[in-house]
Amino acid sequence: MIKVNNVSKTYITGGTTTMALDNVCMHVKEGEMVAIMGPSGAGKTTLLSIIGCMDTPDKGKLIINNNEVDYKNFNKLHEVRKNNISFVFQNYALMEKYTVYENVEMPLIARNIKLKDRKRMVEGCLEKLNILEISKKIPSKISGGQRQRVAIARALVSNVPIILADEPTGALDQNTGMDVIDLFKEINKEGKTILLITHDINVAKQCERIIEIVDGRISS
Numbered sequence: 001m002i003k004v005n006n007v008s009k010t011y012i013t014g015g016t017t018t019m020a021l022d023n024v025c026m027h028v029k030e031g032e033m034v035a036i037m038g039p040s041g042a043g044k045t046t047l048l049s050i051i052g053c054m055d056t057p058d059k060g061k062l063i064i065n066n067n068e069v070d071y072k073n074f075n076k077l078h079e080v081r082k083n084n085i086s087f088v089f090q091n092y093a094l095m096e097k098y099t100v101y102e103n104v105e106m107p108l109i110a111r112n113i114k115l116k117d118r119k120r121m122v123e124g125c126l127e128k129l130n131i132l133e134i135s136k137k138i139p140s141k142i143s144g145g146q147r148q149r150v151a152i153a154r155a156l157v158s159n160v161p162i163i164l165a166d167e168p169t170g171a172l173d174q175n176t177g178m179d180v181i182d183l184f185k186e187i188n189k190e191g192k193t194i195l196l197i198t199h200d201i202n203v204a205k206q207c208e209r210i211i212e213i214v215d216g217r218i219s220s
Helices: 044-051 074-084 100-110 115-128 144-156 174-189
Strands: 002-013 016-028 033-037 059-064 085-089 162-166 193-197 209-214
Touching: 002 044, 016 044, 033 044, 033 174, 044 162, 044 193, 074 085, 085 144, 100 115, 100 144, 115 144, 144 174, 162 174, 174 193
Parallel strands: 033 193, 033 209, 085 162, 162 193
Antiparallel strands: 002 016, 002 059
């Protein structure tokens, strides 16, 4: 499903060059749920951004569903993201002025899905995640756990095969965080490939496999 071959990435800030990723190679099979762990600054988020086609490597290849990603072709890159990948963020990344329903609906509007179909798809996701009853509320009026469920519903509604999650439990208490991980496990059992970043070893142990990255390199 995902192949990262010899990927490197450097950033230059204020004249200082930082090697974020150094010749990284990793594979994730279809239907796997994999955790990425490592200290702050190790390159975890950079790796996830490159896999999600939100950042460009300096060298190396990314292969999604047996197709090499062409970072120079914006239209093809957009198609890869749209058809294959959804993100779930630690800070939820919800639009605060829009309702829960409207936040989940946004990816479908971007895809030009008809109103009738959008309604069916959004309500189905909200019901699946047990948040249909808060569909008319805005994010500031719901709990952190509910906000993360909204973010997951938004990632699921487009029915893409890969979900990338950057510290999805980082802003939650332990019990709520484990509820969210249980939800990811249910989604994974339905066939979604899930790759998540976490600092929590208890969260990582819920995944099938742990990839550890240190100083921009895969250490284990």
